[in-house]
Amino acid sequence: MSGQEGMREDMHLLVTGAFGQLGQCLADELKAQQIPHTLLSRQDADINDTVVLERIIADKAVTAIINAAAYTAVDKAESEPELAQRVNVDGVTALAKLSAHFDIPLLHVSTDYVFDGNQQRPYVETDAPSPTGVYGQTKLDGELAIQRHATKYIILRTAWVFSEYGNNFLKTMLRLAKERDTLGVVADQVGCPTYAGDIAKALIEIARQLHRSDDDHQAEYGVYHYAGDEALSWHGFAMAIFNEAHLKGRLPKVPTVNAITTEAYPTPVKRPAYLVLSNAKIAKAFGVCVSDWRQAVSNLIQLE
Numbered sequence: 296m297s298g299q300e301g302m303r304e305d306m307h308l309l310v311t312g313a314f315g316q317l318g319q320c321l322a323d324e325l326k327a328q329q330i331p332h333t334l335l336s337r338q339d340a341d342i343n344d345t346v347v348l349e350r351i352i353a354d355k356a357v358t359a360i361i362n363a364a365a366y367t368a369v370d371k372a373e374s375e376p377e378l379a380q381r382v383n384v385d386g387v388t389a390l391a392k393l394s395a396h397f398d399i400p401l402l403h404v405s406t407d408y409v410f411d412g413n414q415q416r417p418y419v420e421t422d423a424p425s426p427t428g429v430y431g432q433t434k435l436d437g438e439l440a441i442q443r444h445a446t447k448y449i450i451l452r453t454a455w456v457f458s459e460y461g462n463n464f465l466k467t468m469l470r471l472a473k474e475r476d477t478l479g480v481v482a483d484q485v486g487c488p489t490y491a492g493d494i495a496k497a498l499i500e501i502a503r504q505l506h507r508s509d510d511d512h513q514a515e516y517g518v519y520h521y522a523g524d525e526a527l528s529w530h531g532f533a534m535a536i537f538n539e540a541h542l543k544g545r546l547p548k549v550p551t552v553n554a555i556t557t558e559a560y561p562t563p564v565k566r567p568a569y570l571v572l573s574n575a576k577i578a579k580a581f582g583v584c585v586s587d588w589r590q591a592v593s594n595l596i597q598l599e
C-alpha cells in the first residue's frame with residue numbers, strides 16, 4: 296500500500312488492482328500529477344474484502360474509487376467461470392455497494408468483449424451487449440451490478456490494451472520478432488489498440504471533473520467507450536509495431552508476417568470479427584483525448 300498526501304484540493308483516489316497493467320499506469324499518472332491517492336494491489340486488499348476496503352475508504356477520506364482489478368484471462372475463464380464471476384461480478388458488486396454507502400463515484404473499467412462483434416459500424420454505448428464467452432459475460436454482469444447498486448458510476452469500456460507493464464500484444468510481438476524470421480498473425484479481426492497510460496489519464500481527468508462538479512445532477516454518470524483512435528487488424532497492429540521498431544533502430548530486420556485467419560488460429564473463445572468502439576460520447580461529455588496508439592507505440596519502443 297502506498298499514498299501521497301495533500302498536493303491538490305481534497306480529492307483522494309483509491310485504485311484497486313493497482314499492480315495490473317492499467318493499475319501501474321494509473322499509479323504513474325497519479326504520482327506525475329501529484330494527486331493524493333491510495334494504491335491497493337490484490338495482496339493489499341481483495342476487492343471482495345468489504346471490511347478492509349470500508350476501513351481504508353473511511354481512514355483516507357477517499358473521494359472516488361477507480362477499479363482496475365479484474366479477472367482478465369479470456370480463454371481460461373471458460374474452464375474456471377466461478378473465479379471469473381468472483382472477481383468480475385461479486386467483487387465489482389462489493390465495490391458498487393461501497394460507492395453507494397460512502398456516496399462516492401466508482402470509476403470501473405469494462406471491455407469491448409461485452410459485444411459479439413457482428414456489427415458493421417462502430418459500437419455506441421446504447422448498442423445491445425451480446426458477449427460470446429464467460430469473460431465477456433462476467434464483465435457485463437459486473438456492469439449490470441454497478442448499475443443496480445450504485446448511482447455515481449462511470450463504466451469505461453476499452454479494448455486491446457497495451458503498455459510497458461504486464462503481458463500484452465506489443466510486448467509479445469517485440470519478443471517474437473527477436474526470436475523468429477516469420478510469424479503468422481490474425482488478419483480478419485479488427486479492433487482498436489488502446490494505450491493503458493491514455494486510459495489512466497482519461498479516468499483521472501473524469502474523476503477530477505466529477506469531483507469539481509458541485510451539482511451531482513450535472514455529473515455525466517453512465518457507460519462510456521474509450522479506445523484507440525484508429526481501428527485495424529492484429530496483423531496491421533503487428534506490422535505497425537515492427538515498422539516502428541525497425542525505424543527506431545530497435546529491430547534489425549522486420550520479420551515476414553503472414554496474414555492468417557481466425558480459423559487457422561482457434562481459441563477457446565471465438566474472438567469478435569469487428570469490434571470498433573465509438574469515442575464520441577466520452578469526448579463530448581468530458582473532452583478527453585482519444586488514445587493515439589501509434590504515438591504510444593513509438594514512445595514505448597523508444598524505452599525498449
Ligand SMILES: NC(=O)C1=CN([C@@H]2O[C@H](COP(=O)(O)OP(=O)(O)OC[C@H]3O[C@@H](n4cnc5c(N)ncnc54)[C@H](O)[C@@H]3O)[C@@H](O)[C@H]2O)C=CC1
Nearest residue numbers: 312314315316317337341342364365367406453454455456
Ligand atoms: N488487457 C486488455 O486487453 C483489456 C482489458 N480490459 C479491462 O481493463 C481492465 C484492466 O485490465 P489490465 O490492467 O490489462 O488487467 P491485468 O490482468 O493486468 O490486471 C488486473 C489486476 O487485477 C488484480 N486482481 C484480480 N483479482 C483481484 C481481486 N479479487 N482483488 C483485487 N485485485 C484483483 C490482478 O492481480 C491484476 O493485478 C480490466 O477491467 C479489463 O477487463 C478491457 C479490454 C481489453
